[in-house]
Structures are given as structure tokens and as C-alpha cells.
Amino acid sequence: MIRFDEVTKVYRGTARPALNGVSLEILSGEFVFLVGASGSGKSTFLRLVLKEEKPTSGTIHALGQDLGHISSRKVPYFRRNLGVVFQDFRLLPNKTVFDNVAFSLQVIGKSAGFIHEAVPDALQTVGLDGKAQRYPHELSGGEQQRVAIARAVVNKPAILLADEPTGNLDPETSAGIMALLERINANGTTVIMATHDAGIVDRLQRRVIEVIGGRVVRDERGGGYKTQATPIIAQGFGAEGAS
Numbered sequence: 001m002i003r004f005d006e007v008t009k010v011y012r013g014t015a016r017p018a019l020n021g022v023s024l025e026i027l028s029g030e031f032v033f034l035v036g037a038s039g040s041g042k043s044t045f046l047r048l049v050l051k052e053e054k055p056t057s058g059t060i061h062a063l064g065q066d067l068g069h070i071s072s073r074k075v076p077y078f079r080r081n082l083g084v085v086f087q088d089f090r091l092l093p094n095k096t097v098f099d100n101v102a103f104s105l106q107v108i109g110k111s112a113g114f115i116h117e118a119v120p121d122a123l124q125t126v127g128l129d130g131k132a133q134r135y136p137h138e139l140s141g142g143e144q145q146r147v148a149i150a151r152a153v154v155n156k157p158a159i160l161l162a163d164e165p166t167g168n169l170d171p172e173t174s175a176g177i178m179a180l181l182e183r184i185n186a187n188g189t190t191v192i193m194a195t196h197d198a199g200i201v202d203r204l205q206r207r208v209i210e211v212i213g214g215r216v217v218r219d220e221r222g223g224g225y226k227t228q229a230t231p232i233i234a235q236g237f238g239a240e241g242a243s
């Protein structure tokens with residue numbers, strides 16, 4: 001589903017790679033936590049998958065395509081298969097909940113008929129069916145994140161990328177968001193989530209990829225936030241990235 005082969009990313013004007021020789025594979029249907037200190041390279045990983053950045057060296061395949069060979073004209077089509085959620089929600093403040101979710105479908109040319117079925121469906125999935133006409137400032141943080149998740153999944157993406165989606169939320173609200181992400185994953189969407197939340201990672205016991213200074217130092221299925229166990233390098237991928 002996603003494969004990194006010896007991927008290194010050095011941002012312009014910087015000396016130290018943000019990602020350094022990362023090789024790994026993420027399979028369809030997996031739920032993966034990306035963990036590591038601030039600045040370790042987690043967001044860079046997600047931006048590379050989205051093709052918002054390109055690697056300095058190495059190759060990335062996602063959904064059967066070599067990202068290096070997708071022309072800029074085709075990038076928007078590629079991105080239709082990916083949903084994205086951020087720590088700060090990024091909703092449009094002057095649009096209702098319904099219109100925030102509908103907007104992402106309008107820009108890709110979906111018909112009004114499609115939108116009027118898909119948006120209520122997505123709002124029901126995230127538990128916000130009664131709040132379609134509210135504005136973002138009339139919602140709690142947890143509800144705003146649910147809108148952002150509805151927007152991310154309304155087009156039924158194969159992959160959901162979440163960059164610290166619970167970073168601004170209290171533990172109880174975070175637990176609700178995690179239950180939602182688990183449900184979305186159980187319905188077949190591959191979920192990759194960057195997080196600093198040790199409690200969540202320990203509780204869910206999913207695959208954990210730990211990055212330090214741009215290198216993958218641990219890739220463990222059923223792992224916690226921190227482990228004393230000998231790292232298991234998933235299926236032979238990532239050995240080169242470990243140090």
C-alpha cells in the first residue's frame with residue numbers, strides 16, 4: 001500500500017536530514033502509530049506520502065504508484081485517495097459543518113446529489129448528524145475534530161493520515177476520537193497517525209514506528225509508546241533505517 005525505499009529528505013537550507021534512509025512498508029488495512037520526539041521527522045513522513053514534499057533521494061510507492069512519476073497535473077487525483085487530519089482541525093470558519101464537509105467534494109466536482117447523500121452519511125459516522133448547520137466556533141474541540149475527520153473520510157479514502165489529531169484535546173475527548181479512528185480503520189481504511197500521546201499508543205497496541213533524528217529505530221507490531229523489547233523489524237523492511 002505504501003512503501004519507502006531508502007528515503008532521505010533534506011530540506012533546502014538545512015544540513016541534517018529530516019528523514020534519513022527510511023525503508024518500510026505499510027500494508028492495506030494497517031493502523032500505524034508514528035512516534036518520536038518533536039522534530040524527529042513524523043510530519044515529514046506524512047507530507048512525503050501526500051506528495052506535498054518530494055524525497056531528496058529514494059523512492060516512495062503509494063497505492064501502486066511511484067510518487068516520483070506522478071506529474072503535478074495528476075497529483076490532485078492521487079490525493080483523492082488520501083484523507084488528512086491535523087492537530088488544529090483546519091476548518092473553514094465561515095462555513096457550516098455541512099459545508100465544510102461538502103466543500104472537499106465540490107472542489108473535486110462531485111454532483112449535488114452525491115453530496116447530499118455523502119455528507120449526512122459522513123456526519124453520522126462521526127456522530128454529528130444533529131449539528132450540520134452549526135459553525136465551527138459553535139462546537140467543542142472534539143466536535144471540530146470530528147468535522148475534520150468527516151471531511152477527511154467523506155470520499156472514502158484508502159488511507160487516512162492523521163498528524164497529532166488528539167494533540168489539542170483532553171484525554172476523554174481524545175478517547176472518543178480514537179474510537180472513531182479505530183472504527184474507520186475496521187471498515188478498511190489504512191490509518192497512519194503521528195502522535196506524542198503515550199497513553200493512546202499503549203492502550204491500542206497497534207504497529208508502532210519510532211523515528212529518532214530522521215531514522216526508524218523501532219518498527220514493532222502490537223507495540224507501546226516506549227518499549228524495552230528487542231525491536232522487531234517488520235517483515236524485513238526497515239532494517240537499513242534502524243540504528
Ligand SMILES: Nc1ncnc2c1ncn2[C@@H]1O[C@H](COP(=O)(O)OP(=O)(O)OP(=O)(O)O)[C@@H](O)[C@H]1O
Pocket residue numbers: 011012014017018036037038039040041042043044045
Ligand atoms: N519546510 C521545512 N524547511 C526546513 N526544515 C524543515 C521543514 N519542515 C521540517 N523541517 C525540519 O525537519 C525536521 C523534522 O521535522 P518534522 O516536522 O517532520 O518533525 P515532527 O516529528 O513531525 O515534529 P513535531 O512532533 O514537532 O510535529 C526538523 O528538524 C524540522 O525543523
